[in-house]
Amino acid sequence: MGMIDITDLAVTFGHGAARVQAVRGISFSVQRGESYGIVGESGSGKSTVLRALVGLAPVTKGTLALDGDTLIGRRSKAFYRRVQMVFQDPYASLHPRQTVDSVLSEPLAIHGFDDREGRVARALDDVGLGLGFRFRYPHQLSGGQRQRVAIARALILEPEVLLLDEPTSALDASIQAEVLNLLDRVRTERGLTYILVSHDLAVVAHMCERLMVMQHGRAVEELSRADLHARVATHEYTRTLLLASEGYRVSDGAAQGAAS
C-alpha cells in the first residue's frame, strides 16, 4: 500500500457523440516520499489523471486511494489539507483581483490556522520571494514570480502530497530551471510526495525516480530513472520521446551551465 494508489482509472467526458475517453484504465502506485512522473504528448490524458485524483474530473471507473483510504465523491477538507496542486499556467491560476497576501491567507482562514501573518511571511520566504511581494497584485508579477506564489499557496497548508501539472511549461528556460530547483529543494526539506506531469522527458528525468509514459489515455510503460539513463525503453513511443528529449538536452544543459 503506497501513499497514492490508482487502480484501473478511467475518465470519460460528455455523452453520446461528444463522448471523449480521456483516460482508459491506468494503474500506478506512489510510495511516501517518492517523486513520480507522468509523461506524454498533449491530449494523452496525463493531466486528467491528476484532476481525477483531486476530484476536478469525473471518475467513470476504477478506484483512487490516499494512504489506504479510498476516495469517493466530493473530497473532504481534510483531503485538501494533505494533497495540494500546482497548475500549469500561472497567469490563469491566480485570481486577478487578489493580492499575493490574500491568495496565501485564504487557505489559512479556510482551515483555521493560527499565526497567519507569520505563516504568509515564511511561505513567501520559502519560495524565494521577499516580503516586498506580499501586497502586490498578479499583474505586477512576472510568470516565474507568479508560479512561485502558486507553489507557496500549495505549500502553505503543509501538505504531504504535491501534484504538479506541468509546473514549468509556461515559463522560459532559465526560469524553468529555477522553479525545478525550488521544487527539488522543498521536497528534500519537507519529505513531500510528488506526482509530476509533463510533456518534457528531460524535466521528468531530472525530477522523478520513477515515471510512466502515457499515450491516448493508456499507460505505454513504466520506467525507473536508471532505466531511462540506460536507455532500456521497450516501447517504440518511449524511444521517440527519448530521442526528442536528447535533442533538447544539449541546449538545456547549456542553459543550466549558464545559470549556475
Next chain:
Amino acid sequence: MTLYWSREWLLAEQPASRRQARVGQAYRTWLALRTNRMAMVGLTIIALLILMAIFAGVLAPFDPIQGGDLRTERLQPPSWTHLMGTDDLARDIYSRILYGSRITLMVVSLVAVIATPVGLLVGTIAGYFGGWIDNVLMRITDIFLAFPQLVLALAFVAALGPGIENAIIAIAITSWPPYARLARAETLTIRNADHIAAIQLQGASSARIIWGHVVPLCLSSVIVRVTLDMAGIILTAAGLGFLGLGAQPPQPEWGAMIAGGRQFIIDDWWVATMPGIAIFVVSLGFNFLGDGLRDVFDPKVRK
C-alpha cells in the same frame, strides 16, 4: 507620515500594507477613468445632481409644494423671478425641479441597491452550480424578461397601490433579470478557470468561492450595466409618475410634472419642457459615466 497619500505612496510597486495595496489599486482605476472625457462629463453631471439634492433647501427660491397667488402667478413664462416659469398652481418650476432631484436620486439609488445584489446572486449561483439550479433560476428570470419592464412595473404598482415607494419596489423587481443574465454569462466563463479550481482545491465552500472569487469578477460588468440602466430606471420612474402611478401630487417628481404640464404644452411650453430637460440631462450623465466605466473596466476595449 509626510509621504502618506502622496502619488508615490499610492502607486508604490511594493505596497507595505493591505490598505495601501487596495487604495493604490483604486487610485489606478481613478487615473484610468480620469483620462476618459465622457466619463468625467457624466460624473460631473451626477455630482451636480447629488449637490442639488443635498442643497435643494438652500438653492430653491420658493416652496416646491405651496404655490403663489393663483390669480396673478399661474403659468408665468421664465423670468428673473421664476427662472423656469411657474405651473398651473403658481408653483416655481425651478424650485420643484431642485426638490425633484431628491426623488430621482432616491429612486435610482434604491433600485440599484435592491436590484444589483439580487441579480448578481441569482446569476452567479445559477452559473456556478449549473444543472437543475441553473434551469430553475434562469427560467424564473426568463419569465420576468418576457414582459416589457414598464408594463410589468405597471402591474406591480397597480397591485401594490400607487406611490413612490411602491414604484421603487416595482422597478427593482423588474430590473434585476438582465443583471442575473449578465452575471451568469460572466460566471460561466470564470467557472472553469484555474484560479477557481485552485481555491476549490484549497477546500473552500461554494459560498466562499461565489462571494469571494466569482462575484468580484462579475461586479465590474454588472456595475457598468447598472449605470447604463440608470437612465432607463429614471425614465421608468418618470413614466410611472406620468401615468399617475408613481409619485403622488403634490410631490415634485419630474415625470409627474411633465404629466401635469401636458394640458398646456402648446401655450405654456415650459411647464412640461423644464422637467423633461432635467430627465434628459441626468439620463445622459449616467449613460456617459456607464460608457466611461466600461472602457476602464473592460480590458478588451481599453486599447
